[in-house]
Structures are given as structure tokens and as C-alpha cells.
Amino acid sequence: MTDKNNVRTTANTDMEFRILEAAKDVFMEKGFAETSMGDIAARVGINRPSLHYYFRTKDRIFQAAFGMIIQKIVPKVEEFITAKDVPISERVASLVDVYYEIFKNNPTLPLFIVREINRDVNYIIDTIHNTPMRMTLMKIVTSLRTEMAEGKLNTVPLPMLFYTFYGAMTFPFLTKDLAERLLAEEGSFNELLEQWKPYIIRQMDNLLRVK
Amino acid sequence: MTDKNNVRTTANTDMEFRILEAAKDVFMEKGFAETSMGDIAARVGINRPSLHYYFRTKDRIFQAAFGMIIQKIVPKVEEFITAKDVPISERVASLVDVYYEIFKNNPTLPLFIVREINRDVNYIIDTIHNTPMRMTLMKIVTSLRTEMAEGKLNTVPLPMLFYTFYGAMTFPFLTKDLAERLLAEEGSFNELLEQWKPYIIRQMDNLLRVK
DNA sequence: GTCTATAACCTGATAGAC
């Protein structure tokens, strides 16, 4: 499958799939600039010219891999976020679990997103705009606004909600290496995450729950 | 002045100073890999070989500039953080003001630090260890622990306090471009920061203040 | 000290044999 610019966005052959899987991993870990075609080729087990055969340029490989990566940041969670009869702390707890699972399997994803925001925001905006993520986001926003208007949740400006949740959600992963270095003996990073989880829930509860 | 590896850590001449000032700016903005010697030379107004004359390698320029940059992350604030008779929310408010000032003047600093944590943590650890920042940090930690033991502040694990404060403090700057893109008409980034400030204070108050 | 010239290397990308 190709997009409107005739750039492959889905793998059509086994080799294309292998290349995109490898590219996804390396780009996510090292970012665009610090990833070389040699890095990707080595991980696939082929040489550089073959990469150019399947995807003409480095930019096109990145574009295809980028789509696969960024879809992780808005997981399919609108069903239980918008579950109005479930207490907000339980909904947040579930959401934290989902993101913990994603970030534990992709610990460099938060840094990748932050790097890309600073490299070129439009790339992310456009990608979200042209995928089902857009609908997911709109449904979540609409649902939250409705609950706030009905007085079932405190009225909180959405940017403030975004900062609170994603700041708390991503910061430990952005500073993972620092934590592991400082807490060497005191406990593993995963234990730190478990300790942190109730604090995220508490922050969101403190914002949203009607007392 | 040179450190134990005989690397200049302070500018001895006017030209060394000019080079380090330029290097500091460029490295902070673009990171290590994406900064070239040409970038630095151009900003100083000399050519590349002259850079090598003053600091043999790119790594050594970075090492010297890095020390100057990282000292910003622990500003000289222990006096008013450890002011036990001032309500904690006022102390946090002052701290937020200090960091807002630093980050407004250096909006790429948080991303720089995060990038460096993921490039090589030991660099940061060592730099803190060999500068007065170490004493500042120790005094702050000791003071907080004392106040917690005395029941003047709630007992909160320090890593949780660190996550809460620095997560909230840095996240808006890490995602600045996204905010500016999304809020184009709704208001400037600085207004968003002012809106966010009471939320940071509230989060810290919620953690630390004895009810 | 600051310059020009250049070495040595790595990058993305292409040509062409097989």
C-alpha cells in the first residue's frame, strides 16, 4: 500500500516487512539523524544498496517506519476511558497499565516522540490526522468534555490534563538510565514504576474527581 | 583550569571563552551528534582548524561546554528550599519561578539533558559529583528528610518527589513545539506556562503538606 | 595564532555485473 505521495506505508513483501521491522527498532532507539543506512542493513542482514532497492531513500524508510511507531502513542483505549459509570481512578489505573505495557516493551518510545516533536512537529500532526488515531482522540476529548459539563468530572483545561497525565507517564522512561544508575542497589526500575503508579492515579484523581 | 584528564574545564583566554559560549549554545540546541565543528566555528567567526588549536577534539569542546550547561539544572536555590518556616507551597512557587526563568532563556535545555541521559549517564553523574552541585543536592535532600522525620512535611519517597516535580517542570518544554502548533490561536506558550504553574504547586502541595 | 590545503573517514545514493 502507498500513500498519496506514492510512498510505501505498508510492507508488501517479506523483505520489505523485515526492513521496516529493523528500521522501526533502530530509529526508535537512536532517532533519525544518528541512524545510518548501514545500521539498518546490518540488522536486517543485507547490505546498504539493497535497502535503496526496496525504499529509494532513507527518508522514505523513515516515513514508513514512523507510521508504525507513532500509532503506539494513542492505543485503542477509548472504550474504557469513556466508560462513564467506572470511577475515574479505575479508568486511569487501566490506562496506566496499558501505557506501562507499551513503554516496557518500547522503553525508548517516549524519547523518540520527544525527539520527533523537536525535529519536525508537522510530521506527527499529519500522521495523526491521516490515521484512525484522530477519531480515537476526538472521541476521548468529546467524552471528557461532556462529563465535565455534566458535573460528573471536575472541569479541568484539557492541556492541563494532558500535561499532568503524559508528563507523569513518560518522565520515568525519559530518565530511565539515570534511575537505574542511581538506584543500582536500591531496587529495579520496574519496582520504581510500580511505586510510581499510585502517584499518577492520585494526581489525576486530584484533578478530576468531584469531591 | 584543567580537570584530572587534563581537559580544559574553564576558559583561560578570551578566544577559549568565546568558543565555549558558542559551543554551549549550539550543543544545547542541536545535541552532540547533530552539531558539527563548522557550526561552532561559524558562530564564533573563525574557521574549523582554529577550534582544534584551542581544544584538540570535538569531544573535548563538548566536555568543557557540557560542564557549563549542566550546572543550570541545579540552580543555587537551597537557601529558600530549606527555609523551614516558609509554607511548602510558597517554596515550590519560588522554585518554579527560578526554573521557568532558566528554561524560558534555554528552552532546549530539558531536551538536551534527556538526550544526554540516554547517550551516557555517567557523564552527568561525574559532572555533578565533581562540582558544588553535589553539596547543594545533599543539603536539599538532608533538609527534606529532616522535615519529613519531624512530621513538618509528609513522608514521601524522594524518587516520587523527583518524578512529580521534574516531570511537571520539564514536560511542557519537551513538548513546546507541539503546544505551539496545536494552540496556534488559543494563546501563546508563555500563557500556557502561567496556567500550568498552579498545577505544579498543587501537585507538590498534595504530596508534601501535612493536613 | 590563524589561515589554506588536504588527509582519512563515513554518509546516502547510484551503476552495473551476475
Place this chain on the structure above:
DNA sequence: GTCTATCAGGTTATAGAC
């Protein structure tokens, strides 16, 4: 389709004139 060989451009770093 996958390889070797190669190009053009950019990088750090050095040599040597002045």
C-alpha cells in the same frame, strides 16, 4: 533481487605556510 564498486558530499582532524 542481491551483490561489488564507486561517486559525491560532509565530517573530524592534521600539516604546514605565514
